[in-house]
Amino acid sequence: METTRRTLGRSRIEVSALGFGCWAIGGEWAAADGSPLGWGKVDDEESVRAVRRALDLGVTFFDTADVYGTGHSERILGRALAGRRDEAVIATKWGNRFDEATRTLTGSDTTPEYAREALTASLRRLGTDHIDLYQLHPGDADPEAGAQLRDACEEFVREGLIRAYAWSTDDPARAEVFAAGEHCAAVQHACSVLADAPEMLALCERLDLASVNRSPLAMGLLTGKYAAGARPGAGDIRAVPPAWLSWFGEGGAPDPAWAARVEALREVLTSGGRTLGQGALAWLWARSPRTVPIPGFRSVAQAEENAGALAQGPLDEGQLEEISKILG
16 A cells, blocks of 8 residues: 555545644744744744755645744745745645734634635745645634635635635534535644544545644654753743643643653654654554644754654554553
């Protein structure tokens, strides 16, 4: 079985089995109350080098959002892919409003009118004439609004502005609303060895959708570096974690209960010469043939390590069973 490539659901869009998430390369941005929503300071030149290195190593799928860095992530990704657009599959998201001047999130907007406005702006920032996978970002948006936006996305497909679309949500019922559309190809949802998503994976199997996995490394917890004493810096969302971010405590220290689970899994995940993070990615590939994990990155070194997981492939059935027993 081919383990380094995937097809995005019912579309004919082929991607690498590993994608790269571009939240971190957007740099610093904040909520209206000033709390950080980015991952701290970033070196744009290193980000560009990292994207290009990923392409060289066979990673073709890049997931961003218009709100990441309030437009900055899309601009950097577009710059990195200039001259190599045909080698890449670009996914981005919309549904949040923001102020680029102050790098601040200002609210959400799930109207069809804003969807077109946001799409036009994303195409401009990315420097492309089409987006391969266009995703609704607010995961808890009203399902009726979702149905209208699904229809708007079908119109965008007819116009050649996008090739396929998806909802970024952890709710299978909402994902199913979008899946009723002919050109819905995926659902983006949280999934990792620490937080399985059996209902969503079953839905993807039933409706022929790709499972695009955000937080596949538990926002860095599954890399092991925070257990070794590293801490997120200023301007990093993990240093002042919102309520939904359970992996880290105040100040960015790993949550003790989650950290203990990571340590319990370390031996299995690092078998065969894998790093801890590579093992976590290998678990996702073994979990379902539809998964496309999208770990974040900020450097060439991180791009190289994550891409190295492709050569190792998925865990085997015995390793999956051992992990199930450990987690109880």
